[in-house]
Amino acid sequence: xxxxxxxxxxxxxxxxxxxxxxxxxxxxxxxxxxxxxxxxxxxxxxxxxxxxxxxxxxxxxxxxxxxxxxxxxxxxxxxxxxxxxxxxxxxxxxxxxxxxxxxxxxxxxxxxxxxxxxxxxxxxxxxxxxxxxxxxxxxxxxxxxxxxxxxxxxxxxxxxxxxxxxxxxxxxxxxxxxxxxxxxxxxxxxxxxxxxxxxxxxxxxxxxxxxxxxxxxxxxxxxxxxxxxxxxxxxxxxxxxxxxxxxxxxxxxxxxxxxxxxxxxxxxxxxxxxxxxxxxxxxxxxxxxxxxxxxxxxxxxxxxxxxxxxxxxxxxxxxxxxxxxxxxxxxxxxxxxxxxxxxxxxxxxxxxxxxxxxxxxxxxxxxxxxxxxxxxxxxxxxxxxxxxxxxxxxxxxxxxxxxxxxxxxxxxxxxxxxx
Ligand code: GLY
Ligand code: MN
Numbered sequence: 001x002x003x004x005x006x007x008x009x010x011x012x013x014x015x016x017x018x019x020x021x022x023x024x025x026x027x028x029x030x031x032x033x034x035x036x037x038x039x040x041x042x043x044x045x046x047x048x049x050x051x052x053x054x055x056x057x058x059x060x061x062x063x064x065x066x067x068x069x070x071x072x073x074x075x076x077x078x079x080x081x082x083x084x085x086x087x088x089x090x091x092x093x094x095x096x097x098x099x100x101x102x103x104x105x106x107x108x109x110x111x112x113x114x115x116x117x118x119x120x121x122x123x124x125x126x127x128x129x130x131x132x133x134x135x136x137x138x139x140x141x142x143x144x145x146x147x148x149x150x151x152x153x154x155x156x157x158x159x160x161x162x163x164x165x166x167x168x169x170x171x172x173x174x175x176x177x178x179x180x181x182x183x184x185x186x187x188x189x190x191x192x193x194x195x196x197x198x199x200x201x202x203x204x205x206x207x208x209x210x211x212x213x214x215x216x217x218x219x220x221x222x223x224x225x226x227x228x229x230x231x232x233x234x235x236x237x238x239x240x241x242x243x244x245x246x247x248x249x250x251x252x253x254x255x256x257x258x259x260x261x262x263x264x265x266x267x268x269x270x271x272x273x274x275x276x277x278x279x280x281x282x283x284x285x286x287x288x289x290x291x292x293x294x295x296x297x298x299x300x301x302x303x304x305x306x307x308x309x310x311x312x313x314x315x316x317x318x319x320x321x322x323x324x325x326x327x328x329x330x331x332x333x334x335x336x337x338x339x340x341x342x343x344x345x346x347x348x349x350x351x352x353x354x355x356x357x358x359x360x361x362x363x364x365x366x367x368x369x370x371x372x373x374x375x376x377x378x379x380x381x382x383x384x385x386x387x388x389x390x391x392x393x394x395x396x397x398x399x400x401x402x403x404x405x406x407x408x409x410x411x412x413x414x415x416x417x418x419x
Pocket of ligand 1: 254285286296378
């Protein structure tokens with residue numbers, strides 16, 4: 001079995017990593033795993049300027065940080081910043097507030113067109129959970145000239161007048177928010193403006209996305225080399241997670257989907273606990289998140305290393321559908337053009353194979369859309385209008401034939417997605 005050497009290689013590599021990142025091991029580790037490529041404050045400032053340009057007269061955008069979510073007792077879930085807040089500030093702490101004003105106004109005697117509020121430094125808390133940015137740190141990361149700690153903000157007059165229109169989501173509880181919580185906010189418009197900004201990636205964002213995708217492809221390749229009957233779905237997940245973390249990715253962009261056998265037909269399977277047997281397919285849908293940007297790559301692998309004739313037939317049909325979809329990813333095409341092309345290929349193929357009798361039945365086995373935007377979120381913000389240069393979308397048709405489907409049982413438990 002290849003399973004044992006794989007994990008031997010794992011522990012050898014782990015102990016090496018503790019001293020120095022190896023240059024040649026069974027995985028290729030990127031050389032630049034430091035954080036030097038984080039987006040600079042100038043990027044955040046530019047994004048706030050772009051948001052300001054979309055605000056109407058007397059418009060004020062009000063954005064809150066994500067909240068800490070309690071898991072149980074005194075343990076919280078790992079904090080993950082709200083993507084809009086990260087995009088506009090680069091501040092990845094909870095209890096922070098950003099106000100973007102259309103017109104400049106006086107705050108503490110200074111004319112400003114934006115205001116950032118963050119948690120105060122707190123020596124006792126920082127002993128437990130590490131250093132906070134504080135106002136000076138947040139100012140350096142975000143480029144917001146007027147950055148205040150929550151205490152100072154509580155003693156600052158809110159620079160709002162009767163003509164102002166406030167746009168934003170529900171404001172959570174917390175000291176930084178006390179002054180703005182009672183105000184009425186309009187939500188839908190801000191979501192639309194943020195979608196307009198985020199669907200159009202800037203070159204420096206694409207650098208980070210390419211890196212997230214390169215890490216994820218390396219994880220898929222490593223899994224292909226490691227995969228063998230006798231492994232479990234969670235061991236497959238461990239291989240992927242190892243490559244992500246060792247390559248500098250801070251998070252998974254979404255829970256890894258590693259579904260073998262019948263689970264290959266479960267679209268968002270996240271349990272990842274079952275054994276992988278010879279003859280099974282494994283759908284591996286995973287994405288490293290690097291400096292906020294996530295990849296989303298799916299491969300379907302035969303656990304034994306070889307497809308059965310039926311698996312190969314469905315795999316090739318799926319690949320043909322994906323290629324037809326990719327061919328439609330052209331500026332000016334409707335967002336759903338790749339989906340239409342992929343659906344046509346799958347419908348015709350399934351009819352040809354006798355799995356369905358009429359192309360209209362294709363929805364039984366291809367049950368989701370083909371594309372979504374990709375970026376800070378795996379299903380990223382965007383308006384789903386015509387495709388434009390600078391956008392990033394996925395192309396991921398899928399064919400899923402669960403056990404009990406009304407077709408020859410030789411097709412059952414074949415689930416194939418390529419992305
Ligand atoms: N990676 C999961 C999805 O795109 O839905
Ligand atoms: Mn996807």
